[in-house]
Amino acid sequence: MIDKLYLKHLSLQVRLDVLEMVKTARSGHLGGSFSAVEILVELYWNEMNIRPEEPGWQDRDRFILSKGHACPALYSVLARRGYFEPEELLTLRKLGSRLQGHPSMLDLPGLDASTGSLGHGLAVACGIAHGIRLDKKKSRVYCLLGDGELQEGSIWEAAMTASHYNLKHLTAIVDRNRVQLDGDVSEVMEIEPLVDKWLAFGWDVIVAQGHSFQSLAKAFEHCNETLLPSVIIANTVKGKGVSFMEGTSKWHGKYPDDREYKEAVKEIRGNYS
Secondary structure (H helix, E strand, O other), X not given: OOOHXXXXXXXXXXXXXXXXXXXXXXXXXXXXXXXXXXXXXXXXXXXXXOOOOOOOOOOOOEEEEOOHHHHHHHHHHHXXXXXXXXXXXXXXXXXXXXXXXXXXXXXXXXXXXXXXXXXXXXXXXXXXXXXXXHOOOOOOEEEEEEOHHHHOHHHHHHHHHHHHOOOOOEEEEEEEOOEEOOEEHHHHOOOOOHHHHHHHOOOEEEEEEOOOHHHHHHHHHHHHHOOOOEEEEEEOOOOOOOHHHOOOHHHOOOOOOXXXXXXXXXXXXXXXX
8 A cells, every 4th residue: 555645745746737738739628637636546555456568458347438538637647657658748739649638548558548528428337347357356436527527428328237247347527516517517407316316326426526636535435345336525625736726617628828837836736846
């Protein structure tokens, strides 16, 4: 188990990576990337059975970023975990780059699905989990969802599928930052009562603090032991780590100017002390 202080420093590095990537590209998604950082770091350093030096290892755990627009955070995590060199991060969204605006598994090692259109990732994860089950393998499948994404009906079709086929080695994580492109999730299309909905679809549900490694670790431990498909509702903050980006849809898909970039870097670096 990796030390929590080390994970915190990794998370701050990922936020710096994401900020610089989006500023350099003059395009990308900061808010939803920042809210997912600790979830991704916990998965890739403490939870998932993977081999960065052998990305296609058949017995690896799988991860699906259903909220594909948060790929800057995933790219940083993959680079810092050893799938490719961090210098490549600054090619985000450039013509011919492997780091496209949404993940492409045909281009980049470490990706188990190409994602982008919201609502599809959980169904893909179900398919992979079902295949693993039929092959009698022990690998686990993880899928990160946006809370606004839960407004898509296909999510609930996939949830019903996972329960029907008893895909107990499938864990979904909801990045519950309560803000989407057009405003607050509750105003665009209310998704509560969220816990009761997942329970009604036959899932084991646990609520966690999405920026606390201790809380996330306990949640994943629970999911690894349950006999049902499981979902972690991770309470997070959109734009976490930069005060003027937090809790607002303004920074869903905006890049910072020079002044905003300097202020954001100062805040993120301040969290190292």
